[in-house]
Amino acid sequence: MSNKGAGSKENGIEVEGLVREFKNGPRAVDGIDLVVEPGEIYGFLGPNGAGKSTTVHMLTTLLPPTAGSARVAGLDVATQGPQVREVIGAALQEAALDPHLTAREHMKLQTSLHGMDRAERHQRGEELIERVGLTEAAERRVGDFSGGMKRRLDLALALVHRPRVLFLDEPTTGLDPQSRASLWSEVTRLSSEDGVTVFLTTQYLEEADQLANRVGIIDDGRIAAEGTPAELKAAIGRPSVEVTPSDGARIADAQGILADFGAPVPASGETIGIRLNAGIDGLVGIVRAFDTADIELASLVLNEPTLDDVFLAKTGHHLEGASESESAEMPLPETQNSRA
Amino acid sequence: MIRPYFSSAWAVAWRYLHNLYTKPAVFIPSLLFPLFFLAAFAGGLSVVGKAPGFGYYDFTAFQFCFVLIQASTLAGVFAGFSIAADFEQGMGRRMMLATIHRSSIVVGFAIGAASRLLLTWVVVTGVALLGGMSVAGSGINLAGMFSLALLGNIAALLFSAGIALRFRSLQAGPLMQMPVFIILFLAPVYVPQNLLTGWIEPAASVNPVTALLNAARSLMAGEPTGLLAAYGVAAGMILVMAVWAIKGLRSAETAG
Numbered sequence: 203m204s205n206k207g208a209g210s211k212e213n214g215i216e217v218e219g220l221v222r223e224f225k226n227g228p229r230a231v232d233g234i235d236l237v238v239e240p241g242e243i244y245g246f247l248g249p250n251g252a253g254k255s256t257t258v259h260m261l262t263t264l265l266p267p268t269a270g271s272a273r274v275a276g277l278d279v280a281t282q283g284p285q286v287r288e289v290i291g292a293a294l295q296e297a298a299l300d301p302h303l304t305a306r307e308h309m310k311l312q313t314s315l316h317g318m319d320r321a322e323r324h325q326r327g328e329e330l331i332e333r334v335g336l337t338e339a340a341e342r343r344v345g346d347f348s349g350g351m352k353r354r355l356d357l358a359l360a361l362v363h364r365p366r367v368l369f370l371d372e373p374t375t376g377l378d379p380q381s382r383a384s385l386w387s388e389v390t391r392l393s394s395e396d397g398v399t400v401f402l403t404t405q406y407l408e409e410a411d412q413l414a415n416r417v418g419i420i421d422d423g424r425i426a427a428e429g430t431p432a433e434l435k436a437a438i439g440r441p442s443v444e445v446t447p448s449d450g451a452r453i454a455d456a457q458g459i460l461a462d463f464g465a466p467v468p469a470s471g472e473t474i475g476i477r478l479n480a481g482i483d484g485l486v487g488i489v490r491a492f493d494t495a496d497i498e499l500a501s502l503v504l505n506e507p508t509l510d511d512v513f514l515a516k517t518g519h520h521l522e523g524a525s526e527s528e529s530a531e532m533p534l535p536e537t538q539n540s541r542a
Numbered sequence: 543m544i545r546p547y548f549s550s551a552w553a554v555a556w557r558y559l560h561n562l563y564t565k566p567a568v569f570i571p572s573l574l575f576p577l578f579f580l581a582a583f584a585g586g587l588s589v590v591g592k593a594p595g596f597g598y599y600d601f602t603a604f605q606f607c608f609v610l611i612q613a614s615t616l617a618g619v620f621a622g623f624s625i626a627a628d629f630e631q632g633m634g635r636r637m638m639l640a641t642i643h644r645s646s647i648v649v650g651f652a653i654g655a656a657s658r659l660l661l662t663w664v665v666v667t668g669v670a671l672l673g674g675m676s677v678a679g680s681g682i683n684l685a686g687m688f689s690l691a692l693l694g695n696i697a698a699l700l701f702s703a704g705i706a707l708r709f710r711s712l713q714a715g716p717l718m719q720m721p722v723f724i725i726l727f728l729a730p731v732y733v734p735q736n737l738l739t740g741w742i743e744p745a746a747s748v749n750p751v752t753a754l755l756n757a758a759r760s761l762m763a764g765e766p767t768g769l770l771a772a773y774g775v776a777a778g779m780i781l782v783m784a785v786w787a788i789k790g791l792r793s794a795e796t797a798g
């Protein structure tokens with residue numbers, strides 16, 4: 203096992219004009235450019251059918267691109283497939299596990315497939331089984347595993363040969379909050395301690411927001427926006443503030459005061475909302491103004507823009523299923539698009 | 543380079559054999575199948591062996607050679623089924639991702655199929671011997687006969703692998719099995735080639751299995767003839783089918 207790889211010491215990913223067109227199918231990936239820095243966790247955020255898995259398949263040499271180019275760890279995915287496979291690990295969306303094999307047997311299979319030494323195979327297998335908390339279940343058939351256990355095993359399998367670049371396709375879909383948290387901390391550890399570059403796809407805003415150093419928003423095969431979560435949010439706008447006066451009679455006065463600090467945004471009932479002109483700095487002024495005017499407040503809420511706001515601003519629709527709280531007002535972009 | 547390659551191939555073979563062993567419901571019938579043929583041919587049709595001009599020393603041995611070739615080629619087809627199932631159910635992707643050189647997947651299935659074949663040989667030969675088959679050929683002759691069966695196995699596996707990798711679905715099973723079945727039965731199954739009449743005669747004479755079968759029977763009888771033709775045909779089939787399988791692999795690669 204060489205960890206030096208051929209050609210480059212870089213662990214990053216460089217993608218230029220990547221396209222994948224399926225026969226009699228859609229242009230699933232429609233000209234993607236992106237750069238993932240070595241050691242970074244890159245979150246690829248998008249709704250169902252956006253082209254996330256298709257991109258992952260191309261970057262992991264499972265699918266040849268129709269056009270464009272991609273280099274992983276400095277190696278061309280189209281022409282240097284074998285070398286690319288030596289340095290990457292991947293846990294795909296549908297964890298391909300054999301229900302008849304135990305976790306330990308999967309380790310044996312995976313380490314042998316990678317051509318690892320016999321001595322190293324056993325040690326590495328046990329180490330990883332322990333790291334993902336499957337020691338107790340190591341001798342059980344995977345057919346009896348829960349969804350979370352399968353995901354953890356799949357991740358462990360992806361790591362056997364100490365890959366420098368790790369691809370995770372929706373690693374936490376269907377996991378309970380606890381399993382999700384433990385997977386997040388493992389991914390973070392891999393990136394920060396081992397310097398592994400992580401390319402992770404997700405439909406969860408929260409996951410992209412908290413786990414990824416940088417996020418690419420993909421919709422309909424194209425990258426709609428890219429940046430750190432903070433940059434993305436900052437770019438689309440300033441935070442908003444929602445204020446509810448204790449005394450319903452003073453709503454008009456409150457509106458007057460708030461008008462100086464930003465433009466109104468829709469809010470419900472007795473609550474008044476504005477988007478802050480001066481960003482978060484405006485908040486102090488608002489509090490002082492209410493104090494001076496002697497208006498008592500039942501609540502004052504500061505809403506940072508979310509990645510869903512970014513998504514909405516960049517694509518014209520919400521990320522499906524992402525805004526659990528606002529699902530009622532969710533449009534149906536898919537049906538609209540397909541009818542066009 | 544070489545060692546990791548065979549480590550990958552061995553991993554594929556190991557899993558194939560392991561799953562056979564843990565799934566007797568799949569394995570046992572495939573073992574009974576050749577025994578059934580042996581019993582039906584050698585037992586039920588033994589009167590054929592007494593027909594004038596048959597000219598082979600032992601009817602059971604005559605039929606055994608066919609059953610050996612048949613069981614060996616079908617073992618290759620069964621391994622093709624497993625390849626199709628793996629690509630249908632996702633394990634194919636795991637193997638495509640984890641193996642550096644992907645032809646090791648096909649080689650692994652070939653190793654698995656050949657290892658499985660060993661057990662089939664032991665059982666079929668054992669049953670034939672218990673059933674009173676007499677063996678005229680020497681040890682070397684017999685080794686030659688089994689090696690021809692192995693080559694038939696490899697050719698059938700490569701053929702099936704080519705189909706499995708193109709369709710990546712178990713629904714392609716009949717496409718692997720039917721041609722092999724047909725070509726097997728277009729060989730001189732029940733009587734020597736010189737006794738064949740009608741349309742089957744020209745079919746049998748151009749059938750590559752005929753060359754294998756005739757040579758196997760001659761080796762069993764200890765009077766080897768047509769070996770050059772048999773090995774030549776076997777090598778040719780393996781070569782053609784290897785190209786077919788590798789092209790199938792390329793098709794699986796481009797389909798994702």
Ligand SMILES: Nc1ncnc2c1ncn2[C@@H]1O[C@H](COP(=O)(O)OP(=O)(O)OP(=O)(O)O)[C@@H](O)[C@H]1O
Pocket residue numbers: 224225227228229230248249250251252253254255256257295405798
């Ligand atoms: N093998 C294929 N043949 C034809 N079309 C395909 C194929 N694979 C994917 N597609 C189509 O390409 C588009 C992108 O699919 P992809 O699986 O990349 O989306 P995704 O972002 O991973 O979605 P999800 O969140 O549902 O996994 C979809 O319209 C899908 O139907």
Ligand SMILES: [Mg+2]
Pocket residue numbers: 254255256295371372
């Ligand atoms: Mg997907």
